[in-house]
Amino acid sequence: MxxxxxxxxxxxxxxxxSARDAGLVFIGRIRTPWTSRLETPRQGRHDGPVCQLEIFEPWVAAIKGVDFYSNLEVLYWLHQSRRDIVLQSPKNNGNTRGTFSLRSPVRPNPIGTAIVKLVGVEGNVILVRGLDCLDETPLIDVKPDRCEFTPLAPPQPGDFETE
Amino acid sequence: MxxxxxxxxxxxxxxxxSARDAGLVFIGRIRTPWTSRLETPRQGRHDGPVCQLEIFEPWVAAIKGVDFYSNLEVLYWLHQSRRDIVLQSPKNNGNTRGTFSLRSPVRPNPIGTAIVKLVGVEGNVILVRGLDCLDETPLIDVKPDRCEFTPLAPPQPGDFETE
Incomplete structure (x- = not known):
């Protein structure tokens, strides 16, 4: 449960x-088949249903080029989650774990991250598989999966640094 | 450059x-060897230098159990970045790409994500390798890498869903 x-x-x-240290802007809205937390998967699957990333203005131009990649990283705001619990009992049996040792949506900054499969781009909508969140979840960011990404900009000294 | x-x-x-849709709380501070953006790597390396995730109160208790994992996902706030650029020219040659097709720190919500190797835990400090950010970067979240994580809580219907 x-x-x-x-x-x-x-x-x-x-x-x-009570204070906030930085502000987020929702760049879009995620459309998924799940409208209840009781039905939503615990983790996304790459053979799961197609979901939609609807990008809002003024960010639609930033979609250009995402169709070059087969895997994208998606960040989203788990807007229904508590933020104040530091020790959690995932099995509801009294045994607790630290929040940073869980991928629970309950965390100080409730940001979900997923690696999704790109299905296609239609106007202001990016179609993907592999999400695990409720319909209407606010979207925070989209970027290429680090595994597929080679920086385009010139290398810097730290790129070669080892201890 | x-x-x-x-x-x-x-x-x-x-x-x-001008409005913000959600507020972040910085849960700690990242200590790295890099104090200039000209020296900072474009991407982290798992054989790179050891960096420190200093966790602030009241979140220190949430560290419990992270040492179970060899890989952690770290989210951080790229506090020196512009947020308003939708088409970018990474090579500075006039050819532009959409922000969502880049892992550039310049993005509407400048959140970096990295998969790091756990080195150890010392009090309120998590030691890791694989970061690519400036010293003093604000920390937003720490969680187990999805590749190593099997949810502890009971399965839900969406876990088994395919189209």
């Missing part, structure tokens, strides 16, 4: 800082 | 929305 907002036995919540 | 704030020939900047 996924959590709504309840704390489980042994879990620890902290007082969230 | 990395960019400071200048636009290059053919690049397109847009008017950024």
């Amino acid at each position: 996924v959590r709504e907002m309840e704390l489980r036995q042994g879990e620890v919540a902290v007082d969230m800082p | 990395v960019r400071e704030m200048e636009l290059r020939q053919g690049e397109v900047a847009v008017d950024m929305p």
Whole structure:
């Protein structure tokens, strides 16, 4: 069972800082088949259903060239998640783990990341497979998967640095 | 040459929305050997120098269990980057690419992601190799690499879904 907002036995919540240190702009909206957290997969699958990344203005021009890649990295905002729990009980059995040792949506900055398969581009929509989030999830970023990406810009000294 | 704030020939900047849709909390600070953008690698290397993820309160308890994994995913805030450029010229030659087809730090939400090798944990510090960012970069999130992670919580219907 996924959590709504309840704390489980042994879990620890902290007082969230009231200030924010940086602001995000939602660049689009993700359309998936899942409208309930009870149905949403725990992780995406590359043979899963086609999902849509709808890009909002003024960012549509930034799509140019994404169809060069077969895999993209997608960042999204898990807007229904608590942010204040540092020790979590994923199995709801009282055994806790630190939030940074989990890929749970419950985290200080609830950002999901996925590596997806590109299906195609249609206007302001990027079609992909491999997502694991609710319909209407806000989109934060899209970039080529690091495994496929060789920087176009000239190399820098740190590129060659080893200890 | 990395960019400071200048636009290059053919690049397109847009008017950024003045509102912010969500707020980030910096959970720590990254310590690396690089204090100039001219020296910083374009991508991290797993045989690169050891870097430190200093976790701030109240998030230190969330470290529990990260030492179970050999690879972690790290999210960080590229605080010196422009956010308004949708077409970029990485080679500074007038040929432009969409921001979403680049891993450039210049993007609407300047979040970097890296898969790093865990070296160890010392108190509130996670030691890793494989980063590519400036010293003092704000830390946003740490989680297990998806390749190593099997969700602990019970499966859900979407886990098995194919088209």
